[in-house]
Amino acid sequence: MTTQAMRTTEPPRASDRPQREIALVDLLDRLLGTGVVLAGDITISLAGVDLVLIKLRALIMSVRDEMEEAER
């Protein structure tokens, strides 16, 4: 089987998962957009969450901009 086109640096084996660092961006895709929404007492209500996420995205954008500056 040729797996040349796949990344071989991080073989997708179940046993490796606990040892290697998961990319934060993959984790945030999953933890911010999904999961059972149990309406907590601390109401970062659904509207509030959206607001917070927008702020978080704005922050990520600004971090990226800084990274870009640094690359130049």
Next chain:
Amino acid sequence: MAEPGRYVYAVCRAGDRAEVTDALTGVRGVADAPVGVLDHATLCAVVSEVDLAEYGEDGLRRNLEDLGWVERVARAHDHVVGAVSTVTTCAPLRLVTICSDDDSVRAKVDAQRDELERTLTLLDGRVEHGVKAYAAEPGATAAAGVADEPTGTAYLMRRRQETATREAADQAAADAADEVHTQLRELAIASRRYPPQDKRLSGRRERMVLNGAYLVDRSATPELEQAVAVLAERHPQLELELTGPWPPYSFAGGEPS
């Protein structure tokens, strides 16, 4: 702790309480707190104590703007859900689900019992795999452009040609990504396509054309890996990257397709 609250990670079946408690022995959650299991009728919640000064409404609004804080919480959340997932099925909750006390956790679980039961049934014995596809950079056809441009017309024609080539390559990559998704979706119990990650966050120069999540039976993992390998061969213009198995985060809420 001035004002203690409860951080809720996941809900599982009360029948699995003993295994879950074992799996969580020595595991630290957010704020490095020990993690416990809270029984309620047929379900149980995985919780730890947090300080509401940091995790209360005001604290969260402030802290969610701090990417370092979000990363620490996200990794701790994943660590706990991962530990529970090694022994049984759980329904992971969205990041930073906070309740004021144990009674409140029980009341919230009660209020959503049916939904939680349905989620647990869907996720039973299943894991999630992530498959991302990057469009390989179009071949280095730019070498010709180094030569002198005799006329403006020649320059314009070359630019048009380059644009057309790039557009064709982009379209081909998008079509290939759609086909990869369609094929994997057929293997999966459920699937979900996330928006492509930004290059600067993915750390990759190539454009992401697929950011998919696929729910499969745990035993079907080799089958999915095999399918990805076959698709990688069939679509050399794509670079496929497999992540997981993940706890089935992408299928615990929201609207998977």
